[in-house]
Amino acid sequence: MCGIIGIVGNQAVTDRLIEGLKRLEYRGYDSAGIAIMENAVSGSVLSRRRAEGKIHNLVERVAKEPVDGNLGIAHTRWATHGIANENNAHPHFAGRVGLVHNGIIENFTQLRDGLKKVRKFQTQTDTEVVAHLIDEAMKNGASAQEAFAKTIGQLTGAFALGVVIEGEDQQLFAARRGSPLAIGLGDGENYIGSDAIALASLSQKIIYLEEGDWAVLTTDSVKIFDADNAPVERPITMVSGSLAAAEKGNYKHYMLKEIYEQPETVGRTLTHYIDAFNHRVKTPEELELETLDFKNLERVTLIACGTAAYAAYVAKYWFEQLADLPTDVDIASEFRYRRPALSQNSMAIAVSQSGETADTLAALRYCQKKGLKTAALVNQMTSTMARESDYAMPINAGPEIGVASTKAFTSQLTALLSLAISSGVQRGHIDKKRETELTDALTQIPRLITETLALEPEIETLAHDLSKTENAFYMGRGVHFPLALEGALKLKEISYIHAEGYAAGELKHGPIALIEEGTPVVVIAPYDELFEKTVSNMQEVATRGAKITLITDEKGAAHTAGMAHATLVCPETQSESAPIVYAIPIQLLAYHAAVHLGTDVDQPRNLAKSVTVE
């Protein structure tokens, strides 16, 4: 996952920027670069050095072509759209502007179209468009700060930015929306970094920018502005202790940090699988899966465990509804023992965050022995499953440290939805208009997740209430039935409260006998074609005393006023993408219930991050 570091200093910065990039290596990357404001005789000149591959290639480049100065930015890039080469590496330049970026700019195609008469683009990246916008605004008379503020106000999506501007030798600009960014305070200099780790060798006095914040740093001042451009003060956190603590930033647990990383990580997954610029899913060739042919496939078998299995269950609806592709989902530990009737013309897809889960790996090997094509959708591309399968497909969520899976789940869903759309296109079930609709909806997800995260205070209150119960139910229909299963698992595995997920229509076939006065029931129901039926099921349990928490949208809330004990209103979301956005409230509900109960959220009892035994 990309990393950012910047210094506005009173001494040379090049070596310290590279040191900061080395601290960011854990995030995963495949190219790197720096931009330095050189104090040339003719005044300040912005120069850059970039290199493909590991940071030592950049070090060699700088050794051959030395560059230094007291102001600079640096970046490690995890290529997800545009191959990992020097031309696509950050920093990107446009006129006087040098810029590094994490995340996805949702509306960059419209912004680019508005500029193409007056600007010449070097790449097809969203990042470069932002640099041009700032430079163009200054050409039209804006000051550097005005141009920066104006530009970020024009962007939609999730991003973190670091910017230096030729002629502004004393200013470093930064912005955070959906992708984390921190400020480090120094003695006569100041810094920006993707997290406290990047800044660890520079400062332990850290300010975490909040959603929508932007900042202007000089050697002796840090001015922060909120999303409404009003000056704000943000708290200074002293980051002490091991780097491990720093990795959590200002989050109490890795799990919460990883929940908040989701606008960025889903953005990273998206830009691997879709070409937002052309409103389409990428072809197998572009994904380096040349022979991945969904067109003539008879059947897909998705195999996984736990949370990954629930992502696979959601994907079954997408593959069948979008591509008319028969899809089985198997719990890996059951799969090979049921002696499945497998057809040769089918493909097995293992879904696994770690890529090492013993049951899933064994199932994958079983399918290979049976002559099936196999794919592994993983977060660790060096894992056994990735190495042994015919097709290794990344989810690009970055290291997931919390045992309870969160960002891997939403990235699995994002990748699976992209693949379902791709198979629909290949099988002639999705035309260009529908493909544009679906991919445009996908591109909005990072922003929708950012907006849904704003529900946290309400969710925290509900979670404290939920933490008092011994039993809880989750229910949903369609793609939200597997989400109900995932919600129950999240609550069980970190708060140790017994919880069950059900297909909403199933409760009346037995489980409703368990409902009594005050039994908590979480209902996941955006206003879609199944909403009315789900509401009927909700009323069935409400009349028997259930305490309902309804997770819906504006329309759903308007149709159920007064029916639920509490209603969480998510932003309006296209129906296929809804499970990815609605995962956020169920993650936060479980997290805050567990925190309230004082359990070990990141390392729950009895659990391992990767279950490498059957």
Ligand code: AGP
């Ligand atoms: C999810 O919160 C759990 N940690 C667990 O169910 C996990 O999803 C399962 O063990 C599968 O792991 P994998 O994705 O690494 O294969």
